[in-house]
Amino acid sequence: MRLGALLGTLLAFSSACLPSTFARSVTGDRVLVLVPAVEAALHEYSVFLDSLERRGFDVSVRAAANSSVVLHTDGDRLYDHVALLAPAAKRLGAALSVQDFIDFVDTGGNMLVAASAALSDFQRRLAVQFGVEFDKRGTAVIDHSHYLRTKAPSNHTIVAASRLSNIPAVLSPPLLADEHRAIYFEGIAHSYDSQIPLLAPLLTGSRSTYSGSPATAERPSSKSTQEQLSGRSLGLVSVFQSRSNARVVFAGSTALFSDALISAEHSANGPFVTDISQWAFQEKAVLREIAHRHHLASAASSSSSSEQPDHYRVANVISYEIDLSVYHDDKWHPYIADDVQFEATMLDPYLRLTLNHTQSADSDAVATYHGDIKLPDRYGTFTFSVNYKRTGLSSIDVQDTVAIWPLRHDEYPRFLSAAYPYYAGSFVMVAGFLALCAAWLWNTEPAPKSSKPKSS
Numbered sequence: 001m002r003l004g005a006l007l008g009t010l011l012a013f014s015s016a017c018l019p020s021t022f023a024r025s026v027t028g029d030r031v032l033v034l035v036p037a038v039e040a041a042l043h044e045y046s047v048f049l050d051s052l053e054r055r056g057f058d059v060s061v062r063a064a065a066n067s068s069v070v071l072h073t074d075g076d077r078l079y080d081h082v083a084l085l086a087p088a089a090k091r092l093g094a095a096l097s098v099q100d101f102i103d104f105v106d107t108g109g110n111m112l113v114a115a116s117a118a119l120s121d122f123q124r125r126l127a128v129q130f131g132v133e134f135d136k137r138g139t140a141v142i143d144h145s146h147y148l149r150t151k152a153p154s155n156h157t158i159v160a161a162s163r164l165s166n167i168p169a170v171l172s173p174p175l176l177a178d179e180h181r182a183i184y185f186e187g188i189a190h191s192y193d194s195q196i197p198l199l200a201p202l203l204t205g206s207r208s209t210y211s212g213s214p215a216t217a218e219r220p221s222s223k224s225t226q227e228q229l230s231g232r233s234l235g236l237v238s239v240f241q242s243r244s245n246a247r248v249v250f251a252g253s254t255a256l257f258s259d260a261l262i263s264a265e266h267s268a269n270g271p272f273v274t275d276i277s278q279w280a281f282q283e284k285a286v287l288r289e290i291a292h293r294h295h296l297a298s299a300a301s302s303s304s305s306s307e308q309p310d311h312y313r314v315a316n317v318i319s320y321e322i323d324l325s326v327y328h329d330d331k332w333h334p335y336i337a338d339d340v341q342f343e344a345t346m347l348d349p350y351l352r353l354t355l356n357h358t359q360s361a362d363s364d365a366v367a368t369y370h371g372d373i374k375l376p377d378r379y380g381t382f383t384f385s386v387n388y389k390r391t392g393l394s395s396i397d398v399q400d401t402v403a404i405w406p407l408r409h410d411e412y413p414r415f416l417s418a419a420y421p422y423y424a425g426s427f428v429m430v431a432g433f434l435a436l437c438a439a440w441l442w443n444t445e446p447a448p449k450s451s452k453p454k455s456s
Contacts, residue, residue, distance in 0.1 A: 028080030169392025187253030
């Protein structure tokens, strides 16, 4: 059965489970979904796949072992996004290596990786490259207090997770609310390297969640349930954003994307899967710099203010501006924040100050950040930069190399206020010298009186 025909028959069902969204990715619409078997995956993940198609993606569902699957041809990416839903596959595509997937991300491709208890060594090695280490084979996430309760015997390995990180760039407001529906998770736990600033845990375990053997899932008092991975240190879903702004999501559960858990009673899997896939495929939280400029503040109203000089003088007052936009809901919007900072750096930052935002007069989708900055009283080669990195948002790194020159000999002030005491001392010395000279010249001794008697 063709993908379009099968997904079309399930449109009504999926529309009820996943929110209706029509966002488009800013990096491209080509999605490769690798699954163990195509026919089975079309039934198991029909809601998720239909959601991608309704959002405008060109979805290609391929078997993981298909030897015709490649990611690059002549150095060019064949796909913009890859979703790995075949965790047990020991071989992917035409002998694809871990390095092929790393190169895919380095060239701007985005990935969504879903794991399970049967995770292959290949995908374990791939995850380690991004700071994610999955637990041992055969282990599962277990919670005896929070799990999916059904009429059948309850399965404590289907965890009702609710501990989400506060990352508004990734998660929608309903999921960030204090009270939200549970996210059902069945799979394997992972640890995350908290020392990597590019990696952030999105969904973690609660106090009663741990990683262990499923054989002990119905015996909560067993000592074997005490495992290293538990609580907040137990990662369920983590997000990674590279320095090139490519995005990768690691989820320890393929069942997270399945129709069964998305349609479960009181399940938040639908909105959660939509949020992480929108973020991973760059349909939201994409921040970009439109333009930036700097010039002397005194030239702001002149016709030459748009010309960006390559040097300034020490202690000049300059005007610096940068235009920022953010993409979400299929549209560019002005990015409003109060923590966009400018830096002037020469080895160490000499200046760091927060810019003020205003609405751009040229576009409704741009916010302009402005600041009047007095340059340091130090000459040399400086870097003017706005290095803006926030979790979940695309990073902005704008740099200009500008020389700051010393004053010319005729540009120094005639008198320095700091030297006034020395000026006064000089004038006092001159005045004292003149007074001494005057006293010497005009204060002569009287003539001595003669002792000879006067003649008669």
